[in-house]
Amino acid sequence: MLSVSQLSIDYGSNRVVSDLNLTLGENEILMLVGPTGCGKSTILQALAGLIPISEGEINADKWRATRNKSVPPEKRSVGMVFQDFALFPHLTVEQNICFKLKDHSVADHWINLLGLEEFRTKKPATLSGGQKQRVALARTLAHQPDFVLLDEPLSNLDAALKDMLRWDIRNALKNAGVPAIWVTHDQEEALSVGDRVGVLKGGQIQQIDTPEKCFSTPENRFVARFLGEASFIKGTLNNGQALTDIGNVPAHGVDCAQGNVDVLLRPDDVLLVQSSIGNNGEVIWVRFEGGSRLCAIKLACGTVVTSRVSHELVVHPGDNVHVSLSTSHPLAAFKN
Numbered sequence: 621m622l623s624v625s626q627l628s629i630d631y632g633s634n635r636v637v638s639d640l641n642l643t644l645g646e647n648e649i650l651m652l653v654g655p656t657g658c659g660k661s662t663i664l665q666a667l668a669g670l671i672p673i674s675e676g677e678i679n680a681d682k683w684r685a686t687r688n689k690s691v692p693p694e695k696r697s698v699g700m701v702f703q704d705f706a707l708f709p710h711l712t713v714e715q716n717i718c719f720k721l722k723d724h725s726v727a728d729h730w731i732n733l734l735g736l737e738e739f740r741t742k743k744p745a746t747l748s749g750g751q752k753q754r755v756a757l758a759r760t761l762a763h764q765p766d767f768v769l770l771d772e773p774l775s776n777l778d779a780a781l782k783d784m785l786r787w788d789i790r791n792a793l794k795n796a797g798v799p800a801i802w803v804t805h806d807q808e809e810a811l812s813v814g815d816r817v818g819v820l821k822g823g824q825i826q827q828i829d830t831p832e833k834c835f836s837t838p839e840n841r842f843v844a845r846f847l848g849e850a851s852f853i854k855g856t857l858n859n860g861q862a863l864t865d866i867g868n869v870p871a872h873g874v875d876c877a878q879g880n881v882d883v884l885l886r887p888d889d890v891l892l893v894q895s896s897i898g899n900n901g902e903v904i905w906v907r908f909e910g911g912s913r914l915c916a917i918k919l920a921c922g923t924v925v926t927s928r929v930s931h932e933l934v935v936h937p938g939d940n941v942h943v944s945l946s947t948s949h950p951l952a953a954f955k956n
């Protein structure tokens with residue numbers, strides 16, 4: 621178990637992380653997301669003991685660090701996985717994994733689990749990016765850390781490989797029973813592989829919650845926009861029901877919002893139909909996504925909403941269409 625309370629971190633006179641509170645449960649994967657420069661890597665470096673903290677404390681089972689009581693990285697039992705793999709080029713895969721390891725037999729488990737058997741005697745230069753990252757993860761887990769910090773481990777890999785490797789990393793962490801904090805730029809990665817997601821802005825946590833809650837009931841508009849396509853439509857909220865120009869839906873008032881609100885719409889909440897009568901909007905752009913199309917529709921009131929439709933529905937900019945709300949789950953509504 622790792623817990624961080626009221627943690628602040630400065631670079632000189634510049635405070636880049638303020639009043640951070642979080643706990644990492646046993647066997648939990650916590651994803652940290654946020655725009656570039658919001659302090660994600662800085663938090664990982666402070667947890668690893670690579671940079672000093674200015675306020676607050678970090679508590680692990682075996683140690684406690686504060687501004688006045690630093691604990692060196694080697695005493696923290698922390699494993700780190702970086703985007704650039706950080707392997708020793710002159711050592712083989714096996715030697716990299718076993719580096720400074722007393723019991724080499726532990727390495728075999730991770731070599732097998734991460735599919736590295738055939739590369740055991742190879743040098744890193746002959747491996748692909750995905751294989752190198754598996755070696756880096758195997759090395760980290762073979763050292764049996766108390767927790768693992770992953771700093772954008774997939775950002776140097778192509779899309780197809782990313783998708784496969786993110787599940788392999790999650791499975792390996794779960795197999796090891798080691799909790800992890802995983803920094804990513806990728807909202808889809810955060811929502812799909814994390815047990816919880818922490819959204820950061822300007823060095824401050826905006827929300828830490830399950831992926832479902834962060835996505836469906838974001839605590840503010842920043843979180844709503846950061847975690848996927850979001851549009852807002854004006855409405856009136858009373859007794860859990862929001863009335864809008866394109867339909868009435870169950871809604872939940874964020875911060876007890878009532879009356880005039882902006883209702884958060886995800887593309888899957890908006891139903892688009894092509895019809896010759898009763899149209900209420902005009903398509904302004906369409907993005908082909910493979911199995912689906914993402915369409916932006918301008919309503920008569922000027923509001924733009926997005927809708928995701930099947931690839932079978934061929935829609936063009938300029939088409940007049942009918943959009944409505946089709947959700948049975950409550951949508952988040954913000955005071956306007």
Ligand SMILES: Nc1ncnc2c1ncn2[C@@H]1O[C@H](COP(=O)(O)OP(=O)(O)OP(=O)(O)O)[C@@H](O)[C@H]1O
Nearest residue numbers: 631634636654655656657658659660661662663805
């Ligand atoms: N060594 C340093 N000295 C001074 N300022 C730094 C240093 N490292 C980072 N910063 C600043 O601290 C802020 C947070 O940087 P950090 O690298 O933690 O952000 P990040 O969220 O990880 O960004 P990215 O997603 O681009 O990797 C940024 O404004 C950055 O310019």
